[in-house]
Amino acid sequence: MNKEDLMLKDELLLTLLNSSSSFHSGQDLASQLSVSRTAVWKALNELEKDGFLIDRAQSKGYKVARPQDTLHPKWLAYLFKKSKLDIIPYIYKQIDSTNTEAKRMSQNAELQGKNYLLVAEGQTAGRGRYGRSFFSPQSTGLYLTLSVPIKDPNLDAGLITSATAVAVRRAVLDVYGIDLWIKWVNDLYLNNRKVCGILCEGISNMETGLIDRVFIGIGINLMDPKDGIPDELKEIMGCLAPYQEGKDLKRTNFLVRLMEELIPLVSNAGQENFLDEYRKHCLLLDQEVCYAQNGKTIVGKVITINDHGHLILEKKDGDILELGYGEVTFHDTFTFPNER
Template identity: 30%
Template sequence: MTVRSLLSILADGRFHSGSELGESLGISRSAIWKHIRRLEEAGIEIYSVKGRGYRIPGGLDLLDLGQMRAGLREDIKSKVGTCSLELTTESTNELAMQACQQGNCHGSLYIAEQQTAGRGRRGREWVSPFARNLYFSLVWRFEQGIGALEGLSLVVGLSLVKAIESLGIQGVKVKWPNDLLFDEKKLAGILVEVNGEASGQCQVVIGVGLNVDMPDQGVDKIDQPWVDLKSITNAPAERNKILAGVLNELVSGLEQFEDQGFAPMIADWQSYNAHQGQEVALQVGKGTVTGVCKGVDPSGALLLETENGREIFFGGEVSLRRTL
């Protein structure tokens, strides 16, 4: 709690002396110095000036569960249950999966300011700078088993797009099966993991990473073009407001999916399909299949018009085919 309290004071971006911080937190100046080192190790830039104290340049937009909940719609608040907010964790999906193994945690939300081992698809690292983006996992229980989850990741992506549009941002697209793109650059990723039985009740962990305000440093590990909300809008991004908006749309989308499945949402999803009507290359195992993207079927599978006719694919990674 002391580290969180220290961050809350420094979040205003102004200088605070060691004695001021120690008095506010009830600890020694040497203890303050040790906590400052811990924050720097987490990748937070802190200016230290003799005679003036410590300062985080530009301040921090820290997540706050109270502010986030205040932004939830009244019909959604009761459906988002236990909320856990960590400063740093290996992976919010790991926290959620561990909780699932302990019992029913339907509606539980796990959020972190930073992930040290965040994962994307196929085990890729999800770069997670401290207090700049959104990293969270929501647990949702389904009664009809794993077989009823076809199309779920597409529903999550569609919900995220609608949440971003509610912020006044147009032009975000979905890339099958679970990425969000803007101007062909990655804005968000989704990782869905299942804990349960094939035919009985199961709990699904829905992990989301959304780029909000990426720093200039430390992003060299990202191996593909990316974009964040701040660069799209050229305005400060309020992460608590964005998180609440995403949860409003996500919970609504999950409830509709529970009742009706993915099929009624196909037309909506197609309207945001980043590759609709384009020639794409689909990596399947060690091979590549090329064809024209014709959208998805009611199960969420990808439809490609290839030289063999229309084919259906349930896995793989889509990438635009380069034209010569």
């Protein structure tokens, strides 16, 4: 499609969405948009190709019934506005990394002081913590980055990852009816498999030393990849559902619900009481884990998560460690909730 056709399609979609309960005749739409009825008909067909369901009634005209499992920036922007969410959405079929692109976009003067969301159906260079790659197969997961300016100098930025984990868990439970467990600090599990990873990064102000903007990266496996999980990940990676051709993954519903949970939590990290929920659904409490420190592996029992989101670990000799960052792994004695 050329630029003019794309603009017409977007204008037509907004016209239909703004009065989605009413039918519009082809002639009325053509007059409103100053185009021919043939151009309207072609644009409607393109919207259907994008996954929108168009009701066509003889002598009445057209209206949007509901979108199928499609990702469309205009539709997301419309739903965000309905939910009073001030977020600018960007949609990509495939991208190198949503976090990487979100940081590049932070230099855009038009986005200064604004929330923006990048969503991709696939990533070619998805990133996890410590420079690891994040497997991001096409069309069976959601890979997104929410970029938020930090306006409160007292915000406890260390709690943003914990708040994000709680928001993801709430949204998954609400949309899919699946209860996930949280592994400190940035993973979510279904039974004994990881289904979601979180990578939070930030940009600091060189003068104040405070974080100016955060980039909250989330990768979630909604459905098994069409070609299956790679052999090297089969003991680690899980998905919310098995692969099914044409399955409605409710991606748009999930994105809106996630943003409804995430924006308030991130804006009030350290002030809103979400840590009790985090603790309640933490995989590690009262379990033995391993932690690498100075080239040595320390084994200890997880006592609690404190009010800064730090892991409190009791070592074999009785000493107490407070871990604000790093990575813990499961000890041989560890059991998952579905095994207890």
